[in-house]
Amino acid sequence: MSTRRRRRATGRAQYRCVCGHELKKYWAFCSNCGRGQQWKDLDHLTGAECYRCGWVVSDTFSFCPWCDADIHEEGYSSERPLKAPRGFRMDARCDWGCGGGVQYPMPYCPWCGRPQSWNEEDLFEGECPHCHRGVDDLMNVCPWCGLDATGRDLIPRALTRVRRLLLVSRIRDWGYRVLLRPGVSGVDPRWPKAVEIEQRYVIGSKRRDEIPWTMLVGLLTHELGHSFLYHHWDWTRSRRFRRAFGEVDKAYRGMDNTWVYFQRRRVAIAPRDFVSAYAAKHPQEDFAEVFRFYVTRRGRLRDLFAEFGQKRKGVILYEKFLVLHDFVRALRGWSELR
Ligand SMILES: [Zn+2]
Ligand SMILES: [Zn+2]
Ligand SMILES: [Zn+2]
Ligand SMILES: [Zn+2]
Ligand SMILES: [Zn+2]
Numbered sequence: 001m002s003t004r005r006r007r008r009a010t011g012r013a014q015y016r017c018v019c020g021h022e023l024k025k026y027w028a029f030c031s032n033c034g035r036g037q038q039w040k041d042l043d044h045l046t047g048a049e050c051y052r053c054g055w056v057v058s059d060t061f062s063f064c065p066w067c068d069a070d071i072h073e074e075g076y077s078s079e080r081p082l083k084a085p086r087g088f089r090m091d092a093r094c095d096w097g098c099g100g101g102v103q104y105p106m107p108y109c110p111w112c113g114r115p116q117s118w119n120e121e122d123l124f125e126g127e128c129p130h131c132h133r134g135v136d137d138l139m140n141v142c143p144w145c146g147l148d149a150t151g152r153d154l155i156p157r158a159l160t161r162v163r164r165l166l167l168v169s170r171i172r173d174w175g176y177r178v179l180l181r182p183g184v185s186g187v188d189p190r191w192p193k194a195v196e197i198e199q200r201y202v203i204g205s206k207r208r209d210e211i212p213w214t215m216l217v218g219l220l221t222h223e224l225g226h227s228f229l230y231h232h233w234d235w236t237r238s239r240r241f242r243r244a245f246g247e248v249d250k251a252y253r254g255m256d257n258t259w260v261y262f263q264r265r266r267v268a269i270a271p272r273d274f275v276s277a278y279a280a281k282h283p284q285e286d287f288a289e290v291f292r293f294y295v296t297r298r299g300r301l302r303d304l305f306a307e308f309g310q311k312r313k314g315v316i317l318y319e320k321f322l323v324l325h326d327f328v329r330a331l332r333g334w335s336e337l338r
Helices: 156-168 213-231 233-237 239-245 281-298 301-308 315-337
Strands: 177-181 196-197
Touching: 177 301, 177 315, 196 213, 213 233, 213 281, 233 239, 239 301, 239 315, 281 315, 301 315
Parallel strands: 177 196
Antiparallel strands: none
């Protein structure tokens, strides 16, 4: 996930939504409450607003750079494309080579009306799974298209199932946040709560990569295992944890780039001390797989252990599940005491 950026904008908040949330100029929607925004000519920069969307424009434009309405007016609109008329900057030239200048984040060229693309990698942490423009991990609504910036609206069924499974397994919500993003599925140890799921599995362009929602549940619970472990990292230093799982080196970052591994719901016969073949790859994968089985089997150790018995699994595997089980119980105990 090398494309991940974590730069925060500096400087004072200048614009706020009526809900109080900070906005960047020319965001079409508030990223917090989803209200549509309208950027009028409040500062009297140009003395002109688009007849259709009401946003600030220049008399020299031929098209509204915000909604693409034809606003050409004889005698006002410039005969040839300009770079930056009063009230606007030139941040780039039009993508289509009409010769005009465009200002970030205009979606359309004010001179030729054609759509513009912006490289927002350094401005945002990720991209919206709906419109592919830049969004941050904590945004609920995409400031560009107004849809769910996390993409969770695309996998409601799997998420509902996962929430229910966590509930019946009695695992308290640790504040995880599922995000559909391009790249690979995984959790970055620096941001333990952000659980990224490869969006191609869900919104494959040719629907070829799409995976059934039941398998998505397996992938999600595996990734949540990574998130849970990073969130409770101190626990990995306990003797009991280390005896069961070994040394989990935090530098490791799981790159779970195939869902196929996480579809099995039955315990594998080999390898003997692991719940699945994938678990043997790394102690952190081992934990994520134990977590996945624990959650998808609803924390019912009796059923799981019966299956281990039939499959002659190693004693250490029982211990891995007991370590997790006791930890989950302890977490619950602490929260009930508070
Ligand atoms: Zn708002
Ligand atoms: Zn407009
Ligand atoms: Zn143009
Ligand atoms: Zn969007
Ligand atoms: Zn993994």
